[in-house]
Amino acid sequence: MPFEIIDNDDGSYFIVFTVKHLFFIFNSFFRNYCFAISKSEDEGILDIDIKFKDENNELHDIRGNPFKCGFVKASKANNNELTGPAVVNYITKQLKDISDFIEVTKENIEIRNKNIRENVQELINVMVNLEKVRVKNDDDVLTLDTIEEMLNFLKKKEFGKEND
Numbered sequence: 001m002p003f004e005i006i007d008n009d010d011g012s013y014f015i016v017f018t019v020k021h022l023f024f025i026f027n028s029f030f031r032n033y034c035f036a037i038s039k040s041e042d043e044g045i046l047d048i049d050i051k052f053k054d055e056n057n058e059l060h061d062i063r064g065n066p067f068k069c070g071f072v073k074a075s076k077a078n079n080n081e082l083t084g085p086a087v088v089n090y091i092t093k094q095l096k097d098i099s100d101f102i103e104v105t106k107e108n109i110e111i112r113n114k115n116i117r118e119n120v121q122e123l124i125n126v127m128v129n130l131e132k133v134r135v136k137n138d139d140d141v142l143t144l145d146t147i148e149e150m151l152n153f154l155k156k157k158e159f160g161k162e163n164d
Helices: 085-109 120-156
Strands: 003-007 013-019 022-028 033-039 045-053 059-061 067-070
Touching: 085 120
Parallel strands: none
Antiparallel strands: 003 013, 013 022, 033 045, 045 059, 045 067
């Protein structure tokens, strides 16, 4: 698939490619990389493989790799823009999902009102939820880091400011 890499001269890059008349810009916040794109089995989904090239020219996966990129023919064109409504919706949904997970898990690991010395099932439930937190931690940190970079990008583009 043809693509164009644009160096932003700030440690980040734009990767621009066209898929069956759909236009998309993939923004990478990493230096020294290469990537491969392969069509997934599901129509409209691309797998994007981005590697970090070290000083020895060896390629390494970057955190979160591989990435998925979806396309819907009926989507409005501005949903494929980095400052479009899909970005704001994504950020809002991810933050809500993390917040909901924290709230539910916090209730399930709270032991003050549980009789864990006499009720083994309550203790097991606490341990299961602590394991869920441990497993989900890396994904949530990556999501929060990604959101932070997205917000920094939007701030640079002065997203949401009124034009005079």
